[in-house]
Amino acid sequence: MIASLYFLLIPLLGSIWIAQWTYMPLTLNVVWGGILFLIGWRHRQKHFTAVHKIILICFVLFSLILIYLNFKSFLGVDAGVALLTTCLFAKSLESKNTRDFLIIFNFGLFVSASLFLHSQSFLMLCMVLICLVFCFIGLYRIQTKNFKSEKTDQISLQHDIRHVLKLLMVAIPFFITLFIFFPRLPPLWHVPISANHAITGMSDQMSPGDIAQLSQSSALAFRVIGDLSQLPQPDHMYWRAMILDNYDGRVWTRSSHNQRPVDYHVPEIAGVKYQYLPATKDQPWIMSLESSISDDTAYQTYIDGSIKRKHLVQNNQPVTLYWLRFQKSIVDTNKQDLQQSLQINTGQEHKTQALAQQILKQSDADPARYVKNILDWYRQQDFIYTLSPEQLNGNRTDQFLFQTRNGFCEHYASSFVLLMRYAGIPARVVIGYQGGQLAPDAQSLEVRQLDAHAWAEVLIDDSWHRIDPTAAIAPARLEHGMQYYLQEDRRIWGSEQHLFWKQQNFHLIQSFRVWSDYLQYQWQSKVIGYNVDQQKSFFSKLGIRSVYSAIVIMLLSICGLVIVYGIYVAYKRRGQSSFIEYQISRFQRKMSPSMKKQKSETFKVWMLRLSAHANNKQPFTDVTKLYAKIHFLEQYSDKDYIKFKQLLKDCSFELNSVENTCHHK
Structure with a gap:
């Protein structure tokens, strides 16, 4: 044991x-x-x-x-x-x-x-x-250890597993009934969450390699739920996290000006409603379409249009957002914002500054023409879009534009914004995600870490315009999404040394990721997210108008399950008992009245009394144990019924042998 x-x-x-x-x-x-x-x-x-x-x-x-x-x-x-x-x-x-x-x-x-x-x-x-x-x-x-012999203990593990699983299967209908109909009550206490818990995914700064590292993971970043037909086309789906407008020559960060909270009120005509569901509860930033706002008091909107959770939570729940698609931007432009978006380091990037002045002169100082000419310049050069760019040191932008010319979206966004600023045009970097793919049920959009992206915003005619320089280098990245681009363009993986392993790894996990994330979404939304509102919505579909009605239905359902289970057990035991009783009846049919089983006797006592009249008592002992196993332990199979029938025949043979011996004497 x-x-x-x-x-x-x-x-x-x-x-x-x-x-x-x-x-x-x-x-x-x-x-x-x-x-x-x-x-x-x-x-x-x-x-x-x-x-x-x-x-x-x-x-x-x-x-x-x-x-x-x-x-x-x-x-x-x-x-x-x-x-x-x-x-x-x-x-x-x-x-x-x-x-x-x-x-x-x-x-x-x-x-x-x-x-x-x-x-x-x-x-x-x-x-x-x-x-x-x-x-x-x-x-x-x-x-049940007292019911097992040494031999039974060695072979009964499978029976124990089967019996426990049966008990769990019996409990599942009761559990589902209670889960659906029992009133949802608020928790008695809240689980404390560490304030320094690790944050995964998008951070509030960008340095070369950050987004490229995210984009080598196919893990789910977030899910978008709603009427997808009302949302932009995939190549125009830019999920904003935040604006980075402060540059120290190496790292882009948020300025203190952009970290000021503001209050936006949802207008009467709120535009398109959609929901954002993060993959993990640790991601505080909300990835939203441009000009999106939330009316949830648990989230704070900042002056740059970014949305962030006020407090850490134990469970990630969908966040309702409103996309104001007919409004150009909810971000105000003021003097301080313009000054920050023109910040440059005049002592660095001399080649980049010279290029900016040259193209600005060719554009007749027209900002719109200048933007177009800069994008044309990117297309004319031999730039390569890759996840494994060469290391940059010193004047990073000069090295990227005139030497290495291979990089990821962060390199292109950073260099483009600096080219704008060197020409006196306000510009800033925006980080977030781009694109997404439909879930298997086509009811939601899945955005993965490999969709992480960076782009630029340029102020033209007193309005911020989204400019994505990556589109000039790798248009398929935007049109078809990063997953398609990774499969089609081998150069993006960088070095050929690990090319085969990386591609195989990506192909193998992609399908598994999609279905596992979809299963997790269903579990999260249908089970974990089954709160008071969802319960009320479900009750209204069933025509249940009050909690008391739900409780009555719950009690009736439980009683019905008990009755059904009782009928099933009774029917099953009746079949077992009828077989056992039939074999016992056949066994004692030709016995004298004194040898037959008495009403006051148990089967074990009866077998002990009969064994006193036999020379070989082993069949009586074996049939007693088998009877207890079938009748009480319920650890039996069809072979046990056959064995029980045979043991009764052996007992009958022993009794007849003794009787015949006495006759001969």
Whole structure:
């Protein structure tokens, strides 16, 4: 029994360890992995005793030190779950009897549920379900240990798994009914979220290589939900994150002027309504179409038109946005903004400044003609669009425009804005995403990290105009999207050394990414996002007008499920009982009244009484155990029915042999 419980303990601990691998520091993961290896080795060596106290104390103290060094506290989500996991591993080291395993599997249920504090994704759900199944199987084996012989214990693991899965299948309809109809109540408490939690995706600055690094990942960045036919065409879908207008010669950042919050009110004719759903809860910036606003008080709009979440949240929920498509821009232009958009470093980039003055002279100082001539100049040069550009040092723009001439969108946007500023035309860099692809159901748009993009905005005739210099170098990047462009143009991968691996890696994960992200979206929107509003909307479709009606339907549904399940069990047991009773009736048909089963006798007592009249008592013992297995444990198969019938024949043969012997005497 202990060996089989160890056999279940190892995958339980392994599943808990794997589920939080990305949420815990590497040192703590290594320590837990070492303990898991030690438990596995002890199981292989059949050492089913508690480890030495010194090892246990050292493990606990070392783990507590690591937790405190990494989280600076024993409180909070990550530190709390790490502490619970450490306690579970420590208890596993000192397990030596069924009582210890009873505590471990019960505590394992609690630790498994706490994993949802890290993430409520569909993948985490699968990991938690695996942990719960191992816990339930372990508890079931402990509770039924007295019904198993040594031989049965060795072969009953499959029966235990099947039985536990049956119980879970029975519970699922009740769970779904309660989930749908039980009134949605606000939480009793809120989970604390660390203020210094790592932010993924787009940052508030841009230096060469940042967006190129993002664009080598096919991970989902965000999803757009709504009437997609009302949104711009893919080559005009620019999802703005923020404006970068401050340049120090190396890095583009936001000026303090653009970080001032403003309040925009949704007009009566609000334009196109759509929803933005981030892939992770850690991304504070909202990627929106130009001239988009939100009426959600949890989000703040800034003077540059960027939108940011005010506070970190535990779950990412869709954000409702309004695209004012008939309004040119919601960003005001003032004197301070113009001065910032003309900032230059006169002591650097001499070749770039000379080029700007030359083309400006050819354009007769006309800003519109100057922009066109600069884009034509990009097209005429041998520029290459690549994810692996050469390293730039010193006067970066001069090197890029006149030497390397290979780069990503950030290189083109940065150099273009500087060319505008050197000509006295206000310009700035905008970062965000461009394009997107339809989801498998064609009801939403998926924008991935590889769609990360940078472009420029230029002030012409007192109005900001979007100019994308990348379109002059790689028009297919905008027309068909980055995913198509990565497949069609091999030069974008850069060096041929790892070309095959990169392309194969991209092709292999692309299809999996699409479907896994779609599944995650359905889980997030239909299950995690099933709040009070969605419940009311669902009830209205069913014609349910009040909470009391929903509760009545819920209770009736539960009663109906209980009745259906009861009928099924009764029908199933009737079939089993009729077979067993029929075989017993045949067995005692020719017996004398004194030998037949009495009403006050159990089957076990009856077999004991009959075995007293037989020389070989083994068939009576075997049929008694099989009867208990079929009737009480429900661990049986069709072969057990055949075996039960045969054992009764063997018992009848033994009784007849004794009777014939007595006759002859």
